[in-house]
Amino acid sequence: MEISVDAVVAMAPDEASVKAARGLVSPGKWPLLGVDEEAVWGACQGSGSKPYQVKIERAGLVCSCSCPSRKIPCKHALALLLLLTQHPDLFTAPRPEWLEEWLDARRQRAAKQEARKESANTRAKASSGSDGKREQTRLLRMQDGLEELERWMGDQIRQGLSQLSEQYDVWDKLAARMVDAQAQGMAAQLRSLGKVGSGNAEQAGLLLGRLGRLQLMADAFRNRGRLSLPEQEDVRAALGFAPGKDEVMAGPDRVEDIWQVFGVTFAEEEKLWRRRVWLYGRESGRMALLLDFSHGNRQFERVFSPGESLHMVLAFYPGAAPLRAVSCGDIESAASDEQMVFPADCSFGAALERMARLRAANPWQEPLPLVFDGARLCRRGEDWMLLTDAGQGLSLDMTDAEAWELLAESGGQRLFVCGEWEDERLKIAGAFVRPAEEGGKA
Numbered sequence: 001m002e003i004s005v006d007a008v009v010a011m012a013p014d015e016a017s018v019k020a021a022r023g024l025v026s027p028g029k030w031p032l033l034g035v036d037e038e039a040v041w042g043a044c045q046g047s048g049s050k051p052y053q054v055k056i057e058r059a060g061l062v063c064s065c066s067c068p069s070r071k072i073p074c075k076h077a078l079a080l081l082l083l084l085t086q087h088p089d090l091f092t093a094p095r096p097e098w099l100e101e102w103l104d105a106r107r108q109r110a111a112k113q114e115a116r117k118e119s120a121n122t123r124a125k126a127s128s129g130s131d132g133k134r135e136q137t138r139l140l141r142m143q144d145g146l147e148e149l150e151r152w153m154g155d156q157i158r159q160g161l162s163q164l165s166e167q168y169d170v171w172d173k174l175a176a177r178m179v180d181a182q183a184q185g186m187a188a189q190l191r192s193l194g195k196v197g198s199g200n201a202e203q204a205g206l207l208l209g210r211l212g213r214l215q216l217m218a219d220a221f222r223n224r225g226r227l228s229l230p231e232q233e234d235v236r237a238a239l240g241f242a243p244g245k246d247e248v249m250a251g252p253d254r255v256e257d258i259w260q261v262f263g264v265t266f267a268e269e270e271k272l273w274r275r276r277v278w279l280y281g282r283e284s285g286r287m288a289l290l291l292d293f294s295h296g297n298r299q300f301e302r303v304f305s306p307g308e309s310l311h312m313v314l315a316f317y318p319g320a321a322p323l324r325a326v327s328c329g330d331i332e333s334a335a336s337d338e339q340m341v342f343p344a345d346c347s348f349g350a351a352l353e354r355m356a357r358l359r360a361a362n363p364w365q366e367p368l369p370l371v372f373d374g375a376r377l378c379r380r381g382e383d384w385m386l387l388t389d390a391g392q393g394l395s396l397d398m399t400d401a402e403a404w405e406l407l408a409e410s411g412g413q414r415l416f417v418c419g420e421w422e423d424e425r426l427k428i429a430g431a432f433v434r435p436a437e438e439g440g441k442a
Helices: 005-011 015-022 075-086 097-159 168-180 184-193 201-222 229-239 245-249 348-361 400-410
Strands: 032-035 039-044 052-057 062-065 254-269 272-281 287-295 309-316 324-333 368-380 383-388 393-395 415-422 425-433
Touching: 005 075, 015 075, 032 075, 039 075, 039 097, 052 075, 052 097, 062 075, 097 168, 097 184, 097 201, 097 245, 097 324, 168 184, 184 201, 184 229, 201 229, 245 309, 245 324, 254 287, 254 415, 272 425, 287 368, 348 368, 368 400, 393 425, 400 425
Parallel strands: 287 324
Antiparallel strands: 032 039, 039 052, 052 062, 254 272, 254 309, 254 425, 272 287, 309 324, 368 383, 368 415, 383 393, 415 425
């Protein structure tokens, strides 16, 4: 790929990076410079004793630097390319070992991605034969099961929901029927309904809303041929047809970014631990959800901590409003002294609008992320709540011990909150005191 000044400037994340890079375009700051057909490399002397190692793959101008900057590309990578356009004769150093290691790692990742794509293509071809027939049989079974569920829900609405109070076996039997119909996603939702109850008006309202979403799912499945492809993917995923990780990683929706961990939650049910990691892309501005499971104990391959920043490539599951994702390749720490980046509009009203758009695009995504600023933790009676700047009170799914700990760490200051909204309650996944208010994690 030809490298020009205009091309380098176009790569920059902002004007400040271009200005900073121009200040580094001085041969005296670079004790090592090299270039060949595959890569450009250099060592830039910074404020520390060890120069920063700057590496650029010419195919696609993929940049990497050992500096702590979270910007992609950083000022050192931009400066190296600008220096190459002005003084190509200075780039004579042989390849250092650290460059070879980086290029080898990229080749290995590329080979794995290509293997995944080939595997996905092979499976797609196979599905046109016997696999396709099996899927058609499964779809017919699901249709029969959903029609039976619709009849049952109609009967309950006519008879009244109060009769379902504390009848947990009813939901278990319905869930078992959905498993027989190969609709595992519907079965999981039915099991969760047993925890909602219907003994009072609030519980009955929640139950009615959840049943309404199940009816909407049955309607969507029946009319799936009239839906867009992303909407069809949402229906399939809600019913238990989610694509495998290899297929997702071979898909087109991939984002490389510095991903900030906004929050982490855990839950356990029948010896199966579930972890949700909520991420926010510094450059892309996208929210992402990593969903992992561990059997028997709460041990996962990698630990994610609210407040840390990670350089990752995420592949998103297909859908009308993609949220769930899977990490592709290596995860590199991107910690630095820079402050965290938050969404441009963090008001509670804007957060509700974002959540409403997600709900409208995919009614079966549970829970939904609610990310907003200006919340204070308070106690009303025996319950803990978040009080927004506008005066709204949000009920919290939180123990006394968790609430007192957060109150002590935050010192009662206003918080930026990343939470999971489900059944009219918020579960806090991460909370931070904003930098303007003596910043830091709470």
